[in-house]
Ligand code: HPA
């Protein structure tokens with residue numbers, strides 16, 4: 221194996237941008253549809269994969285919300301999460317901070333507790349059996365109104381001691397971060413971390429709003445920040461992490477070609493970028509696939525790989541001591557791969 225591929229495979233990594241509902245592989249979609257008596261508009265697994273051809277974020281979201289309709293019981297959410305954790309083990313992802321979209325489930329009659337406990341029990345099992353640590357981030361769907369998000373935060377109240385933070389996802393354009401000012405303020409008052417998708421399809425102004433208004437700890441994606449040099453300078457100065465998702469960017473036409481992916485430019489500008497899979501079942505790969513795609517397309521080098529992996533731990537919500545332990549392990553690998 222190419223030494224860079226080997227390095228990527230062997231390095232312990234953290235994943236910070238992964239929607240658990242986006243890890244629903246077509247095989248499991250069919251299995252759960254059968255288990256729950258749900259009719260799918262696809263003849264077979266191949267037909268599902270063939271439908272995954274997107275021109276933009278909304279194209280993808282339409283299928284993503286349809287796909288999640290097979291998730292109904294606590295066991296379904298457990299199985300989904302457990303399957304993702306197996307992929308983490310395969311990719312040597314030792315820490316993961318996963319997004320979940322409660323409104324995508326409560327709106328179709330699945331209780332918040334069903335979603336939460338199913339995911340949580342798998343994460344506990346992941347730590348006990350696989351040694352993978354994790355956190356949960358509750359995302360608000362931005363195409364819905366803020367009242368719905370506020371109700372969701374209230375519904376989450378009994379679980380907040382097991383939720384590290386809140387995020388903002390779904391259709392970006394036309395739904396600026398400022399629409400969610402009150403719910404993010406309330407989340408902050410409750411001691412929750414804050415992240416938001418911004419600058420994926422939306423303008424640099426949305427990134428500014430997320431940083432200055434919502435006072436986020438990380439920006440998810442953030443690609444379009446590059447259009448605004450003053451914003452880039454501000455992000456560098458505050459060491460704001462950007463959780464970048466290369467294969468998602470390609471599949472959702474945020475970049476035309478992987479060879480044009482701005483990851484190197486982002487690193488050279490001093491942005492605190494990380495590499496993540498976003499919705500791995502829909503975009504063609506898990507974390508290592510995303511790193512390998514960059515090696516292939518932009519000749520990502522050894523030092524760049526190491527920086528991106530170090531960034532993943534530095535930008536995580538792990539306590540300082542645990543981050544230090546992971547960073548020391550990365551350094552050990554770095555020495556071994558001189
Ligand atoms: O990449 C994404 N962007 C916005 N919303 C999402 N929901 C799942 N994945 C995404």
Ligand SMILES: [Zn+2]
Nearest residue numbers: 239389440498
């Ligand atoms: Zn995302």
